Amino acid sequence: MSKALSPTAVGARSGPPFIITLVGLASFLALAAVTSLSLGAIRVHPAALFSALSGRGSAATLLILRGIRLPRVLLGALVGASLSLSGCLLQAVMRNPLAAPNLVGVSSGAGLAALVAMIVFPGKPGLVMPLSFAGGLGAALLVYLLAWKRGARPSRLILAGVAVSSLLGAAANALVALRPDRLLGATDFMVGALAGRGWRQLGLAASYALPAMGASLLLSGRLNILALGDEAALGLGLRPERNRAVFLALAALLAASAASVAGLLGFVGLVAPHFARLLVGADFRRFAPASALFGAGLLVACDCLARCLFDPLELPVGVVTAIVGAPVFLGLLREKR
Amino acid sequence: MALEAQGLCVAYGGRKAVEGLSLGIRGGEILALVGPNGSGKTSLLKALAGVLPAAGGGVFLDARPLASYRRRELARRIGLVAQVHPPLEDLLVAELVGYGRFSREGAGPPGARGRKVIAAALRAVGLEAFAGRELARLSGGERQRAWIAMALAQEPDFLLLDEPTTHLDLAAQLELLALLKELRDQRGLGIGIVLHDLNQAAALADRMALLSGGHLLASGPPREVMRESLLSASFGVAGRVFDAGGKPHFAPERSLRHNGEAGRPIAPSGKESP
Numbered sequence: 001m002s003k004a005l006s007p008t009a010v011g012a013r014s015g016p017p018f019i020i021t022l023v024g025l026a027s028f029l030a031l032a033a034v035t036s037l038s039l040g041a042i043r044v045h046p047a048a049l050f051s052a053l054s055g056r057g058s059a060a061t062l063l064i065l066r067g068i069r070l071p072r073v074l075l076g077a078l079v080g081a082s083l084s085l086s087g088c089l090l091q092a093v094m095r096n097p098l099a100a101p102n103l104v105g106v107s108s109g110a111g112l113a114a115l116v117a118m119i120v121f122p123g124k125p126g127l128v129m130p131l132s133f134a135g136g137l138g139a140a141l142l143v144y145l146l147a148w149k150r151g152a153r154p155s156r157l158i159l160a161g162v163a164v165s166s167l168l169g170a171a172a173n174a175l176v177a178l179r180p181d182r183l184l185g186a187t188d189f190m191v192g193a194l195a196g197r198g199w200r201q202l203g204l205a206a207s208y209a210l211p212a213m214g215a216s217l218l219l220s221g222r223l224n225i226l227a228l229g230d231e232a233a234l235g236l237g238l239r240p241e242r243n244r245a246v247f248l249a250l251a252a253l254l255a256a257s258a259a260s261v262a263g264l265l266g267f268v269g270l271v272a273p274h275f276a277r278l279l280v281g282a283d284f285r286r287f288a289p290a291s292a293l294f295g296a297g298l299l300v301a302c303d304c305l306a307r308c309l310f311d312p313l314e315l316p317v318g319v320v321t322a323i324v325g326a327p328v329f330l331g332l333l334r335e336k337r
Numbered sequence: 338m339a340l341e342a343q344g345l346c347v348a349y350g351g352r353k354a355v356e357g358l359s360l361g362i363r364g365g366e367i368l369a370l371v372g373p374n375g376s377g378k379t380s381l382l383k384a385l386a387g388v389l390p391a392a393g394g395g396v397f398l399d400a401r402p403l404a405s406y407r408r409r410e411l412a413r414r415i416g417l418v419a420q421v422h423p424p425l426e427d428l429l430v431a432e433l434v435g436y437g438r439f440s441r442e443g444a445g446p447p448g449a450r451g452r453k454v455i456a457a458a459l460r461a462v463g464l465e466a467f468a469g470r471e472l473a474r475l476s477g478g479e480r481q482r483a484w485i486a487m488a489l490a491q492e493p494d495f496l497l498l499d500e501p502t503t504h505l506d507l508a509a510q511l512e513l514l515a516l517l518k519e520l521r522d523q524r525g526l527g528i529g530i531v532l533h534d535l536n537q538a539a540a541l542a543d544r545m546a547l548l549s550g551g552h553l554l555a556s557g558p559p560r561e562v563m564r565e566s567l568l569s570a571s572f573g574v575a576g577r578v579f580d581a582g583g584k585p586h587f588a589p590e591r592s593l594r595h596n597g598e599a600g601r602p603i604a605p606s607g608k609e610s611p
Contacts, residue, residue: 095423221444224436231419234388236491237412237440282427285446 018286021279025290029297033073036304037065041312067198075202076194076303076317077296079258080268082209084295085216086254087269088276088288089247092223094154100270101255103161104248108168109139110259114189115175119182128189129204129260136256139164144248151241153230157248192265192318194303201261208257216250216288223247223284265299265318267325272298274332298324338364340385340415340495340527344394347380347551354380356551357394364494365525367517369538371562372548373572378531379420379499381548385529386417386497398495412440416488420499420531422480424473430483431468434458437490451490458489462516478509482516489520495527496520502532514541535587539563547571560585569593 016024034046042064044052052061053070083101090099101107113135117128143164147156172190176183188195222243225233230240255269272295273287279294280286299317302324306317341361347354355377362368362385370378383389385396387403396403398414406414416437425433437458438451447455459465462482472480481501488496498517502510514537520526532538538545539559546556549571555562563585569575576589 219444221439224432225439225444227423227425228436229419229423231383231388231417232422234408235386235412235415235417235419235488236436237409239408277427281429281432282425283429283432285444 018280021286021290022293025276025279025293025297029077029293029300032297032301032304033077036073036076036300036307037069039304039308040064040069071199071202072194072197072303073300075197075205075261076300078202078205078209079194079262079265080272080299081213081292081296082205082254082258083265083269084272084276084298085213085288085292086251086258087295088273088284088291089216089223089251089254090269091273092227092284093244093247093251094158095227095229096154096158097274098270099158101251101258102165102264102266102269103158104252104255105139105143105161105164105168106136106252106255107259107264108165108172109142110136110256111190111264112168112172112175113138114260114263115172115183115186118186119175119179122182129201132189133208133256133260136259137252139168140248140252140256144245151230152244152248154244188316189263191316192263192321193316194262194306195314195316197261205257205261209254212250212253212257213292216247216254217292219246219250220284220288223288227282227284263316263318265321267321267329268295268299268302271321271325271329271332274329278332338399338494338527339397340529341397342381342385342394343397345381345384345391345396346393347377347384347389348392349380353392354551355384358548358551358553359394360546360553360556362495362527362529364527365521366543367521367528367530367541369542369545370529370531370548371533371535371538371545372554375550376548376571377551378548380551382497382499382529382531383417385495386415387411388417409440412491412493414493415495415497416491416493418481418484418488418496418498418501420501420503422484426471426473428472429468430464430470430472430475430486431455431459433472433483434468434486434490437487440491454492455486455490458486461489461520462486463512476509478505478512481505481509481513485513485516493526495529497529499531500533501530502534502537510537517541535563535568536581536584539586540584563587 034049037049038044038046042061044061051057053065055062086101090104091097110132114128114132117131121127143157143160144152146160176186222238225236225238226240226243233240273291276290276294277287280290302320303317306315306320309315339361343359345358346356358381370381372378380389384391403411434455435447438447442448442451459468462485464479464482464486467475467479472483475483502513505513517528521528542559544557545559545562547554547562547567554571555567563578565578568587573592573594574589575591575593576587578585578587
């Protein structure tokens with residue numbers, strides 16, 4: 001009888017065990033969250049956070065923590081995890097390590113729809129979020145339909161994504177040039193920001209993002225098969241076209257829900273998956289959860305910097321993710337063989 | 338056990354790559370598909386694997402049409418090793434081989450039996466010591482064996498390989514062919530293999546199938562297929578066939594294509610098509 005490989009030998013990888021890596025990433029997220037909750041105009045010592053949150057402090061502290069900082073930290077974690085997981089899914093679907101949420105048209109679609117909402121319904125800011133969500137999903141669907149020719153092959157998806165993104169981006173720039181009077185608050189959205197977001201935005205984004213996240217993590221093993229190529233996947237018993245459509249829809253849902261609340265945040269969906277892959281390897285069963293955790297921690301940390309670097313002034317977090325993301329990304333590229 | 342094409346047609350956007358072809362692979366035998374470029378070898382192999390749909394006729398596994406099998410059910414019976422593989426930079430050998438368990442265990446981590454099968458597959462291809470190594474760090478021959486191990490982890494009855502010796506050095510080619518013989522003899526696998534090297538095919542296969550222009554020109558034991566007239570008509574090359582250690586060997590002498598003597602597709606009857 002042949003001897004079995006031990007569970008760790010099957011997919012054994014040098015470095016710490018996966019569970020230790022996950023705990024490390026969760027600790028990074030927790031540290032970023034505690035720091036972000038503690039720092040600001042009113043500082044709360046980390047040790048006093050729990051009692052302050054449970055109402056055993058001043059009313060002002062409670063209001064700031066529960067009403068502003070906590071939902072913002074949770075939203076940052078949700079948006080970061082969504083963007084990073086979306087990038088991770090797209091890397092497998094497109095078979096391209098540079099695939100990111102803005103490549104499938106989601107960001108440009110969400111951006112254009114948000115600007116249209118601001119111009120057409122100036123008195124109804126509540127419409128920006130649902131319309132940008134619909135715009136993001138609509139653009140992803142358009143990319144998929146344009147790429148379709150007896151199936152949507154990755155190379156065609158990338159070309160269609162670049163074309164649609166450019167076109168919608170140009171339309172958005174035209175709107176900014178033509179109606180600057182109606183788009184005074186648009187910079188935050190176009191760069192990506194978490195300022196002023198609260199429980200309502202968190203609830204709406206979570207209602208789309210959490211089920212999509214759960215489904216993505218549950219199905220992540222299929223990405224391994226999909227990444228082998230269409231013929232190999234078919235030979236192994238997986239229908240590539242059907243699964244590609246499912247994962248594209250999940251990636252678009254995650255990215256659109258993130259864009260609708262935080263605007264067009266760059267780099268998180270590209271940098272976080274790369275870093276996670278370096279830590280846990282190419283197996284999507286490990287890569288996907290690690291991406292989500294690291295993306296969450298990264299965005300919460302960047303938002304903390306955005307709030308505190310020039311206190312009392314605040315930077316849009318998209319500026320910080322780009323400033324932090326670009327050199328980190330270049331460093332990661334140098335790390336690779 | 339038999340995997341059979343009956344009157345099979347395969348088409349790409351209206352162009353027929355395989356036309357009215359009937360051919361079978363039985364368990365425990367190696368069938369080598371040979372023929373010039375564009376003769377339909379790869380299309381036939383992919384149709385036999387169920388990866389390309391039949392545009393006419395059909396493929397039958399144990400007398401049941403492939404189309405009636407569920408995709409995973411098929412993957413448990415037929416393993417396919419494609420000609421070109423994606424780079425998959427940081428994937429480990431054991432991870433790749435483990436994906437072969439998808440049709441039997443789903444996409445989760447393999448169970449105790451799965452791990453045994455993976456270990457046996459790695460051992461069969463001589464890569465047990467490479468389980469934890471990144472695919473990108475293997476030589477071409479080792480990488481090809483890793484993909485074969487993935488197909489073996491499917492525990493198939495039939496193994497189909499598309500030009501697995503391409504880009505391998507001579508020693509790696511011989512090792513690979515010896516491995517296939519071993520798999521046939523020890524596991525009773527039915528093996529279909531596309532090969533460009535006629536002499537390699539004749540040395541390896543129990544039966545050969547010679548294709549030209551999407552048609553089957555001849556099939557049978559190597560001695561019946563390795564005939565000067567058939568080979569020159571199909572490949573457009575004049576040469577001699579002689580006996581080398583009990584196996585037919587073809588020594589090409591000159592191309593006939595430049596003066597139009599041969600190289601045009603010929604019909605199954607052996608006559609040139611108009």
